[in-house]
Amino acid sequence: MVISLSHLKKYYQVHQKEPGFMGSVRSLFHRTYQxxxxxxxxxxxxxxxxLVGFIGPNGAGKTTTLKCLSGLLYPTSGLVSVLGFTPFExxxxxxxxxxxxxxxxxxxxxxxxxxxxxxxxxEIYEIEDGEYKKTLHDLVELLDVESLLKVQVRKLxxxxxxxxxxxxxLIHSPKVLFLDEPTIGLDVVMxxxxxxxxxxxxxxxxxxxxxTSHYMEDVKQLAQRVIIIDHGKILYDGKLESLVKxxxxxxxxxxxxxxxxxxxxxxxxxxxVSYDFPKAVIRVPRSASNVAAAxxxxxxxxxxxxxxxxxxxxxxxxxFTQKK
Amino acid sequence: MKKSILxxxxxxxxxxxxxxxxxxxxxxxxISSLVFSLNHIIIxxxxxxxxxxxxxxxxxxxxxxxxxxxVFIGIFHTFISRNLDQIADDIYFGKLDYVLLKxxxxxxxxxxxxxxxISLIRVLFGLTLTVYLMGTLHIIITxxxxxxxxxxxxxxxxxxxxxxxxxxxxxxxxxxxxxxVIFLFNITNVARYPKEMYARLPLYIFVPLLPLALxxxxxxxxxxxxxxxxxxxxxxxxxIVLGLFARFIWKLSLRHYTSASS
Amino acid sequence: MLATKRAVEFxxxxxxxxxxxxxxxxxxxxxxxxxxxxxxxALLNPALQLLFxxxxxxxxxxxxxxxxxxxxxxxxxxxxxxxxxxxxxxxxDVAFLDIKEGRLxxxxxHPFPYFISKFMExxxxxxxxxxxxxxxxxxxxxxxxxSISFISNPLQIIxxxxxxxxxxxxxxxxxxxLGLLALWTTDFWGILSIEEVIFLIFGGFVMPLTYxxxxxxxxxxxxxxxxxxYFPVIAVQGKLTINEMYQVVIVQLIxxxxxxxxxxxxxxxxxxKYTGVGQ
Numbered sequence: 104m105v106i107s108l109s110h111l112k113k114y115y116q117v118h119q120k121e122p123g124f125m126g127s128v129r130s131l132f133h134r135t136y137q138x139x140x141x142x143x144x145x146x147x148x149x150x151x152x153x154l155v156g157f158i159g160p161n162g163a164g165k166t167t168t169l170k171c172l173s174g175l176l177y178p179t180s181g182l183v184s185v186l187g188f189t190p191f192e193x194x195x196x197x198x199x200x201x202x203x204x205x206x207x208x209x210x211x212x213x214x215x216x217x218x219x220x221x222x223x224x225x226e227i228y229e230i231e232d233g234e235y236k237k238t239l240h241d242l243v244e245l246l247d248v249e250s251l252l253k254v255q256v257r258k259l260x261x262x263x264x265x266x267x268x269x270x271x272x273l274i275h276s277p278k279v280l281f282l283d284e285p286t287i288g289l290d291v292v293m294x295x296x297x298x299x300x301x302x303x304x305x306x307x308x309x310x311x312x313x314x315t316s317h318y319m320e321d322v323k324q325l326a327q328r329v330i331i332i333d334h335g336k337i338l339y340d341g342k343l344e345s346l347v348k349x350x351x352x353x354x355x356x357x358x359x360x361x362x363x364x365x366x367x368x369x370x371x372x373x374x375x376v377s378y379d380f381p382k383a384v385i386r387v388p389r390s391a392s393n394v395a396a397a398x399x400x401x402x403x404x405x406x407x408x409x410x411x412x413x414x415x416x417x418x419x420x421x422x423f424t425q426k427k
Numbered sequence: 428m429k430k431s432i433l434x435x436x437x438x439x440x441x442x443x444x445x446x447x448x449x450x451x452x453x454x455x456x457x458i459s460s461l462v463f464s465l466n467h468i469i470i471x472x473x474x475x476x477x478x479x480x481x482x483x484x485x486x487x488x489x490x491x492x493x494x495x496x497x498v499f500i501g502i503f504h505t506f507i508s509r510n511l512d513q514i515a516d517d518i519y520f521g522k523l524d525y526v527l528l529k530x531x532x533x534x535x536x537x538x539x540x541x542x543x544x545i546s547l548i549r550v551l552f553g554l555t556l557t558v559y560l561m562g563t564l565h566i567i568i569t570x571x572x573x574x575x576x577x578x579x580x581x582x583x584x585x586x587x588x589x590x591x592x593x594x595x596x597x598x599x600x601x602x603x604x605x606x607x608v609i610f611l612f613n614i615t616n617v618a619r620y621p622k623e624m625y626a627r628l629p630l631y632i633f634v635p636l637l638p639l640a641l642x643x644x645x646x647x648x649x650x651x652x653x654x655x656x657x658x659x660x661x662x663x664x665x666x667i668v669l670g671l672f673a674r675f676i677w678k679l680s681l682r683h684y685t686s687a688s689s
Numbered sequence: 690m691l692a693t694k695r696a697v698e699f700x701x702x703x704x705x706x707x708x709x710x711x712x713x714x715x716x717x718x719x720x721x722x723x724x725x726x727x728x729x730x731a732l733l734n735p736a737l738q739l740l741f742x743x744x745x746x747x748x749x750x751x752x753x754x755x756x757x758x759x760x761x762x763x764x765x766x767x768x769x770x771x772x773x774x775x776x777x778x779x780x781x782d783v784a785f786l787d788i789k790e791g792r793l794x795x796x797x798x799h800p801f802p803y804f805i806s807k808f809m810e811x812x813x814x815x816x817x818x819x820x821x822x823x824x825x826x827x828x829x830x831x832x833x834x835x836s837i838s839f840i841s842n843p844l845q846i847i848x849x850x851x852x853x854x855x856x857x858x859x860x861x862x863x864x865x866x867l868g869l870l871a872l873w874t875t876d877f878w879g880i881l882s883i884e885e886v887i888f889l890i891f892g893g894f895v896m897p898l899t900y901x902x903x904x905x906x907x908x909x910x911x912x913x914x915x916x917x918x919y920f921p922v923i924a925v926q927g928k929l930t931i932n933e934m935y936q937v938v939i940v941q942l943i944x945x946x947x948x949x950x951x952x953x954x955x956x957x958x959x960x961x962k963y964t965g966v967g968q
Contacts, residue, residue, distance in 0.1 A: 176684070627740070
């Protein structure tokens with residue numbers, strides 16, 4: 104067990120102010136505070152080499168959890184263990200084995216080529232020359248940034264900067280990697296490049312990766328296991344396929360018709376999501392999907408029929424809205 | 428130890444490279460440095476134009492104090508102040524995270540990253556003026572005097588850092604106090620005047636200001652051959668106490684650090 | 690009835706300025722901690738000079754004949770209040786936030802003059818810090834029981850108020866011009882450092898300008914800086930006759946005119962430059 108969280112809680116006291124000038128004056132004499140439960144009693148365990156997707160809406164508690172795991176925040180209560188260390192003690196031996204990459208924040212020196220930051224990190228993490236050269240070479244090759252090493256960071260595009268951020272974070276070959284929305288703000292091509300890199304890195308180095316993201320593609324492509332969090336609580340922890348089976352109450356039947364059929368006849372089979380002849384999309388309860396499919400094939404001139412799972416985004420959105 | 432030396436060497440190189448990236452600003456930064464170097468000298472000349480002596484310090488001695496200020500503050504600005512300014516920014520913008528994730532002592536990490544080479548001009552200016560003034564005051568410069576002088580200055584720089592750090596950590600509790608660094612630059616002006624000036628104040632004001640009152644008066648008294656055992660003892664005792672206090676406050680504050688959200 | 694009242698309220702000419710001011714005041718009130726720290730900075734140097742002079746008087750017998758401790762105390766205390774109320778600090782905002790970071794674009798799109806906008810932003814800071822200054826002043830009087838004299842003649846009080854208002858006008862316009870210089874230079878810090886030193890030396894922040902060497906004193910009176918803090922302070926202290934106060938007002942009016950004209954010139958040329966590079 105590389106990562107172990109047991110009943111982790113992180114609460115904040117937030118001052119509440121009434122609007123307007125009188126509200127400001129009143130708050131001088133009497134302040135009201137609200138307790139924000141950023142993380143509210145969560146527990147999970149992650150094994151070595153696992154790549155886990157940690158998803159949730161804004162304010163769910165994802166980043167707070169990552170920061171408790173990396174030692175940046177002191178938990179209000181609960182037990183946290185990563186690689187056998189207590190993160191918030193921030194021992195050097197622990198910090199040398201982890202890395203946290205935050206999508207919109209950077210650690211690179213703005214006015215210098217990224218190479219300077221790599222050399223700095225080499226000294227900070229006490230990496231031997233030979234090991235440094237090899238790791239740098241491998242990462243540069245994987246990310247294809249050889250030509251950018253000597254370019255000032257301020258002159259790089261966002262995607263190129265993210266690649267350099269990753270190299271800076273991985274130069275010391277951490278065993279555990281926390282990625283906080285690493286693809287945010289990147290174009291679709293760069294997002295794919297990032298995903299491919301993370302996947303390859305996980306396979307090559309067998310490092311444990313905990314990744315938070317808003318993009319379902321990140322989760323679908325990378326995560327073998329998914330933890331869904333909302334309002335500081337875990338809603339689901341398991342395989343992505345099982346998530347679909349557990350929460351997807353419906354299946355989607357996509358058909359192509361040979362001849363025109365009136366919508367009301369199709370609605371008799373299930374919920375008509377869309378109908379643009381010859382294509383129609385019908386939503387039916389999961390348990391009735393086979394029966395509905397048989398009905399369609401028997402009663403209507405169907406040229407083609409597909410039974411599909413609903414979009415993962417829709418499922419997760421349903422999970423969140425159900426739990427509110 | 429080896430790690431610290433190699434790391435600092437790397438930082439010296441990185442900071443130098445960053446400086447020469449902006450060659451165009453060289454001249455204006457040098458001018459700024461010289462202007463600030465002259466600033467307090469002019470003020471002392473103005474203040475003492477009407478009074479030959481104050482608090483037992485003659486005009487020449489007060490100007491010597493001002494030139495020592497340039498040496499002292501030049502060293503402080505070269506190695507320390509920009510880092511503390513950066514830490515205040517990092518706390519405000521939630522970028523302290525990356526500092527805290529590095530496997531180096533977090534307090535050490537508050538002072539090593541930035542080196543402001545331009546401020547060495549103030550050191551040079553201050554030293555030149557000091558040597559000149561020693562001549563006019565007919566004081567012979569000796570090697571032990573130089574050694575003790577620089578030792579006291581370096582210790583004073585550490586003392587000033589230990590004075591600044593707890594204030595900056597206030598930002599962890601109230602990130603809105605982003606002007607605290609400017610305030611600290613201002614309050615350091617207390618050091619420009621002789622320690623004897625503050626002895627008249629009530630104890631509750633004098634004690635908090637004591638570190639600032641000592642950091643310049645002490646090395647200047649070394650030059651004036653008025654450095655006594657009592658003064659030395661007071662100086663180092665205050666330095667040790669302040670250093671321990673700063674570390675305690677820093678460690679305590681980190682427990683309350685709540686970085687800006689993603 | 691209420692709707693009519695509100696409609697009338699909004700249509701009154703000064704109301705939108707007042708509402709904008711109130712909004713900024715609220716913001717500054719929320720940042721009273723920062724405001725207090727700025728005030729402490731305004732208090733510090735005068736306090737140090739006062740301490741210096743109290744020692745100077747104690748060890749130099751001749752000084753008290755031309756400058757008593759209570760005179761000195763009133764000068765430096767009034768200096769603190771005047772600095773808090775009258776010394777504007779917009780130049781860095783204008784240079785770095787608005788021009789360098791492009792926030793000026795937002796102002797250019799508003800149907801509201803930039804000059805007035807920034808004034809509305811700055812005024813609450815002056816008021817709150819000025820109030821801190823008044824508080825410190827009263828505390829000092831209560832603790833030390835020093836008797837401090839001011840002007841008591843109603844005419845002099847009115848003229849002194851005019852001097853203070855004009856001082857604020859000079860301060861604001863001068864700092865605005867300084868900030869706008871960032872449209873032409875990449876390194877604004879160099880300008881700022883020179884400005885800071887000139888302000889300190891020629892503004893009366895070290896000691897009353899009348900005690901400067903003659904040449905330096907004359908140069909001070911030629912610059913607008915002395916009319917921001919020094920002359921308001923000595924006017925309130927009662928160190929000026931009524932005719933001298935009128936002369937100060939005239940000079941201030943000239944400076945307000947000159948600086949405002951300079952601002953208009955710089956603004957029009959500068960905005961052409963700013964919008965020309967598509968910022």
